[in-house]
Amino acid sequence: MNYQVRKATKNDMPQVLALIQELADFEKESNAVEMTVDQLVQSGFGNQSAFQCFVADADSVILGMALVYPRFSTWVGKTIHLEDLIVTEKARGSGVGSALYKRVMQYAAKQGVKRVEWAVLDWNEPAINFYEKSGAVVMRDWDTVQMREQQLKEFLNK
């Protein structure tokens, strides 16, 4: 499969959103995606962009994407968070995911950050194996906590 990994442009956002939706469907969370193309464009390509996105482009068909943004560690300073790395189902096993992963690590190294961080489902052994083989550490004792909008309102109204 011939593709090139490059920075995403505004014009890629419809296909990027389709990938985000594809992953949500796969996770049986179809209705959880409140994102729109406009919101992606405004958030990612304005004066203060909220993320940086990379895509694997095969003749204008986007086979995969990786989306990152800066975070801050009180121990080591600036870090990069990998929010999503998605490869469309028909392109899996063709190296697209590895190429995007490598691109993210190159970007992080260029930014001079002390680490790249992301989250993985603890039952996703193929992903965990891939990450560990690349040198990443899976911290199995750290769980994610989320306070969502509705519960946040209720908490503040107590």
Add this chain to the structure above:
Amino acid sequence: MNYQVRKATKNDMPQVLALIQELADFEKESNAVEMTVDQLVQSGFGNQSAFQCFVADADSVILGMALVYPRFSTWVGKTIHLEDLIVTEKARGSGVGSALYKRVMQYAAKQGVKRVEWAVLDWNEPAINFYEKSGAVVMRDWDTVQMREQQLKEFLNK
């Protein structure tokens, strides 16, 4: 104990760093803190601040701090990440932690974000109980993955 929760200033950063170090010592990770006061000041109080910090101030003694920054979810958009919430040992059990937690949630609500997110050690039952009681959800199947500087270099040199 009399204290007020307020936004941190540059002048609080020495005491904020002392709290960061206190937590690292408690976690037996004393040497993991590479942060300096200068770096905190530059990162948090420049043109593009990397974080927002709140402190519990008792007559200029900082009893606790909470440090947050924006993140971006491809499903729901802008979110807030709570990186650290630290209360000095001698002030624990006096409501300082709850007051800082509430301040963070108020800040998040004002920013109009869809959620607040953070990480917790899966064996820290008192913290987990507190979070769940407040309405937050602990996602026990999501683990944190980290690619650190040295491994990142090695990965890119392969």
